[in-house]
Amino acid sequence: MENETTETRGRILEAAAVVFAEHGYAATTIRMICGRAQVNLAAVNYHFGNKERLYREVLLYARSCAYDRYPPTYGLADGAAPEQRLHAFIRSFLLRTSCDERNLGFGTLVMRELVEPTTALDMLIDEGIRIMFGQLVDIVRPLLGEQVEEELVLACARSIISQCLFYLFSRPVIRRMAPEQKFNHEDVEMITGQIMFFSMHALNGISESRCRRERPHA
Amino acid sequence: MENETTETRGRILEAAAVVFAEHGYAATTIRMICGRAQVNLAAVNYHFGNKERLYREVLLYARSCAYDRYPPTYGLADGAAPEQRLHAFIRSFLLRTSCDERNLGFGTLVMRELVEPTTALDMLIDEGIRIMFGQLVDIVRPLLGEQVEEELVLACARSIISQCLFYLFSRPVIRRMAPEQKFNHEDVEMITGQIMFFSMHALNGISESRCRRERPHA
């Protein structure tokens, strides 16, 4: 055909991302996807083999879309200070997993995969989550001062990433308890600020208390 | 029959909680539940009407079991200090949502409901989540010092509850990245300690920085 990947294949991929994100793997039917993509029912099995393989390709496709738009260094200058690097990490994470249509529901797809793991979760962990968390750990380490145990760095990194995940997982609740929250770019800036505010106070406090322990009554 | 609620009904309720927690609403079949409960296929529709009404009753049943075992004041003496109250809140939250079989998968059920809301989510929010969060806010407020804006209290409460939710949502990932973590009672104590460590440093830092702003150069 015209392209190496046919147009039909692309339409299925985009439609499937939206439908899988909205309903989850089990509740999504191939008929929903084909209806939205306006292609024949058999097209999914022709182009992707079966539903599960389509789902795996959707995960990879949505992830590459979201990461292309919002890489972990989004809006960050070279040689920035650790605090700025943390700010950029949190902000790009929130943007990448936000409901922005052009992310193709990446955040929601991963969220669902975490809650109801399929065989695709290992793929996501090995090729994405592990790297992402490692980057955060490298940002947090210098913020905790010198000679800090790695276990403490990991615990702090978990505390920080958990605050980012909160606004991913609790979106349905927040939407009902605080409908004014819209999760647009403006809200992301504010949420980034709140997470930074809380976390930097924690990191600075931990760092200081450890200095005092090293050199008491100084 | 012998009891006001028949034995069959109870068996279905317990079996359904486990199966719904394990597979989610859509992927759970009535045949799975009845097979596990060793009752006839028609028993679900006889005792509960249909699958959705059974699911709602399961949510309420699992919640009451989990809250009976681990109330928000679990292990807390009267008149305890705010910091101890926060410790008890975090610990009971983690225990209540842990994988302990006698919680009937309450944590997992709520987690799934958050990710894929049904009409039952409103019920959970109005009768549970809102109250739980309000209790946390009341614990956090005195820890931030006097005359602090309510919006800041809410943001800090969100930062704290998000760390607790992390160990609920990310369990599948943690299980694969750090298999030594078992989420038993011992691990809960350790995780509680880590969340307290990070959060108290944050709260103290925020509280102090605001005092300094009130009385500069004091």
Added chain:
DNA sequence: GTTTGTATCAAACATCTGTTTGAATGGCAA
């Protein structure tokens, strides 16, 4: 004993599911 109402059961129901099939289409090289 007869009736009544609750509870259980095997079987069937209509519908929806993912997948397959075989024919039709259309572009392209020989």
Added chain:
DNA sequence: TTGCCATTCAAACAGATGTTTGATACAAAC
């Protein structure tokens, strides 16, 4: 043209799903 190949399509497939049905069992009430 002819043959070839990738692609699309309507139709059908077998199996699973939630739900219903009508028969049966059984204890209590009359």
